[in-house]
Amino acid sequence: xxxxxxxxxxxxxxxxxxxxxxxxxxxxxxxxxxxxxxxxxxxxxxxxxxxxxxxxxxxxxxxxxxxxxxxxxxxxxxxxxxxxxxxxxxxxxxxxxxxxxxxxxxxxxxxxxx
Amino acid sequence: xxxxxxxxxxxxxxxxxxxxxxxxxxxxxxxxxxxxxxxxxxxxxxxxxxxxxxxxxxxxxxxxxxxxxxxxxxxxxxxxxxxxxxxxxxxxxxxxxxxxxxxxxxxxxxx
Numbered sequence: 001x002x003x004x005x006x007x008x009x010x011x012x013x014x015x016x017x018x019x020x021x022x023x024x025x026x027x028x029x030x031x032x033x034x035x036x037x038x039x040x041x042x043x044x045x046x047x048x049x050x051x052x053x054x055x056x057x058x059x060x061x062x063x064x065x066x067x068x069x070x071x072x073x074x075x076x077x078x079x080x081x082x083x084x085x086x087x088x089x090x091x092x093x094x095x096x097x098x099x100x101x102x103x104x105x106x107x108x109x110x111x112x113x114x
Numbered sequence: 115x116x117x118x119x120x121x122x123x124x125x126x127x128x129x130x131x132x133x134x135x136x137x138x139x140x141x142x143x144x145x146x147x148x149x150x151x152x153x154x155x156x157x158x159x160x161x162x163x164x165x166x167x168x169x170x171x172x173x174x175x176x177x178x179x180x181x182x183x184x185x186x187x188x189x190x191x192x193x194x195x196x197x198x199x200x201x202x203x204x205x206x207x208x209x210x211x212x213x214x215x216x217x218x219x220x221x222x223x224x225x
């Protein structure tokens with residue numbers, strides 16, 4: 001049973017469409033993160049949330065928004081998708097043990113914007 | 115901007131050999147972590163080393179940290195084909211609370 005799940009796993013969409021990527025976790029962690037991965041660039045942080053009422057921008061938040069619906073759910077939205085948002089998107093969680101804790105990753109969503 | 119940079123970008127070895135990957139970073143850190151990613155899948159945490167530690171072991175993994183040189187190394191001993199993956203270092207910069215990832219090293223272990 002996966003502790004961090006992401007839906008959908010794959011998505012193909014068109015330029016200008018609104019799309020939402022969802023993340024759920026059963027680890028009971030307070031902290032959740034969204035990253036994107038592009039070939040040769042590693043992972044870059046889009047948004048993160050340390051609790052339900054806390055939302056913070058990461059390195060590359062432009063063009064994205066998030067919603068923390070509950071402790072266990074953190075969604076990433078692309079309001080108007082563009083081709084350079086084609087990437088692999090990961091959700092991650094970490095516990096309350098301290099700053100910079102180990103992160104636990106979901107399986108990823110492969111998004112293609114045509 | 116990238117905080118951590120892994121070296122080499124790619125490494126190809128035979129089963130049974132040791133694999134060494136290096137990570138350099140730019141600013142003072144709270145801790146440094148290594149993650150593994152099998153092709154296109156989610157990252158898996160391997161080991162965390164704090165700024166006041168110099169070496170840690172976990173099974174066949176050995177991590178060193180040299181804060182004076184702002185560098186870390188990951189050694190995988192007696193590599194197996196199943197170790198084939200990309201390996202990323204990630205740092206927690208002092209005063210911050212998020213991870214910054216490097217671009218990774220792709221390791222290929224041939225039977």
